[in-house]
Structure formats: C-alpha cells, structure tokens
Amino acid sequence: MAKLSLSEVSKKFHMDRSTIYRAVRNGRLSRSSDGQFDLAEVIRCFGEPEKMPQKIESSKQEGNESTKKLIAHLENEVKKYQEREERLMHQIDRMQALIELKSVAPTTAVPQQDATACDIHMPQYDKTQQNNDNKKNNELNIAENVAVLQQETAAYHTQMLQHATLQNVVIPKHKKRSLFGRVLNAVFDNN
Template identity: 35%
Template sequence: MKSLSVIELSKLYGINRQTIYNHINKGILSKNSDNKIDLSEAIRVFGEPTIKMDVKEPVKVDSPSSAEVLLLRQQIDMLKNQLDDAKDRESFYQNQIETMQRLLEAPKNNMSMFADQKPESNIATDHQLESEPKDDGLTTTEPKENPRIPVPEHIEPELKKRGFLSRFFLPNG
C-alpha cells in the first residue's frame, strides 16, 4: 500500500497540515515507522479522496457508509430472527397455558357427584376439638407417667469416681 507524507496527504484531501497533526496527536490517525501515513489509514479517517491520484496498485475501498449499512442490515436480520423465536416461544407457552386451564376445569364437572357425600372433618371448623384444653407445655395440670420411657425395676447404685492413682493402688469397691 502506498505511504504518503503529511504534505502529500494535505494536498490530496485539501485539508490543513495542522489538522492532520492534530489527528495524529489524538490517536485518530497513525503513522508508520518511516513517519509516513498509509493511504488505507487516511481513507479510514478522511474517506475517499476527491482528487484522483495515480495509484500503481488498484485499491478497492468500501465507503464508510456502506460498511455501516451492511452492519445495520446484519443487526436487523438478527433482530428479526430473535423476534421470530420470541413469537414461537409465546405461542408455545400460550398453548401450555390453555392446556393447563383445560385440565383444571375438568375436575369441576365431576365435583357435583362428590357434593352429596359428607366432607371429612376439618380441624379448623370442628368445634368439638376446641372444647378440649390445649396443653401449651408451660403449665402442668396433673403429673402423668411418660409411656415411652420404661423405668427399670432394679437400679444399681452409681460407683464413686476414683482418681488415676487410686485405680491402681486401692482395692475395688
């Protein structure tokens, strides 16, 4: 690719040299190792030159607007695909909701057969259970023997604890 000096670039694009130096200092435009600016770098920053210059190699350059249009078209296609996927998910979930509603409505028709039967006792509405005193565990009404813990008939007395040396030197007992 052809490299241009700052003076050649200013003549080619018809801009001031100070503008080119400002772009280089800001990092918008870069120079190569021999302090010249590559033509592709100048086209990226300033666009196609209005004055045609003699270029030995044929250069095919897309204008910045066509690259933007291509990118926007790709984004539009991606968004259309996402929208189609969302519509498919919505119809699937709507079908699932309708199926669940049909399943919930089915037992209501059979409830008329069960209406004649007596319902099972409900603890919340049963008044007989409320008449019994409730044991809150804080007060003792009458001592009751715990049926779960068996009391042994014969209990051996507990032996006195002995120290380390007394185990060896004193008799058992």
C-alpha cells in the first residue's frame, strides 16, 4: 500500500492541512503510527485526487512566454522613449544656454565710437534700435524653436499613447507643464 505524508496529501488532493487534521480528529481518516496516511484511506475520505489538465499547464507556459516577450518589447520601447526624452532635454538645455548668451551678450558688448567728421551728413542708425531688433529676432527664433520642441514632445506623447493602446497598456497622463517646469523636473529627477 502506498503511504503519503501530510504535505503530499495536501498537495495531491488540493486540501488544506486544517481540513486533513479535522478529518483525523473526527475519525473519518486514520493515520499510521509513523504519521503517514494510507492512499486508499485518503481516497475513501476525500475521493479521487483532482488532476490538473495538461491544457491548463501548457497554456500557463505559453502565457508566461508571451508575457515575457511582451515585457521585453515594452522594455525596449521604454528605453527608446527615454533616449528620445534625453535628446529633447539636451535640446532644451542648449536653447536655454543660447537664451542666456543672447541676454548677456548685448550688455557686455562695448559700443564703438566710429563716427568721424565726414559721417555727420550720413544718417546714423540708432544702435539701441538695432539691439532691440536683434533681441526681437532672437526671441522669435527661440520662440519658434520652443514651439517645435513642444510639437515634437506632443507627437512623442501621442505616439507613446497610440503604441500603448495597441498593446492594451494604460499609461497615466501627465499634466502639462511649462518649459521651465519641465526643466526643473528634469534637473531634480536626474539627481
């Protein structure tokens, strides 16, 4: 006769240990002196053990493999998006450096005194007007670059959401932040 331990009975018959102890205490199941259970006695008490169909086990393995593939694919996508975000942050840093240089350059420039007596009759172009025009042009260029960056960021988020929708994955939406807010967030998150 086959003998089973308590843990083997619990696993094979999918019973909780407390249920087995209760059956022994009530006299429905007997235990030998060595603490083992007779297989025929356990079958008489609990019935035939439930067998897990092979289909369920194979589907679990297939599910695990597909899940692993999906996880690897999503990890690659996240890595690509992180690289793209890093490139965009470098562009933002570059633009801010340009803004700082443009704002510092006119104040440190030394005005030149080229006017000679012969230049009196020629109309002089107002240098402050020229500086203001340069500042406006620089500000327009910077504003255009920021707008392009914002469009690229919006396209990036749209692409990420479309990809996540295709994969049936929910990605939380982040609230819109200004350029300064994104830069501060990037600085403090990188530390």
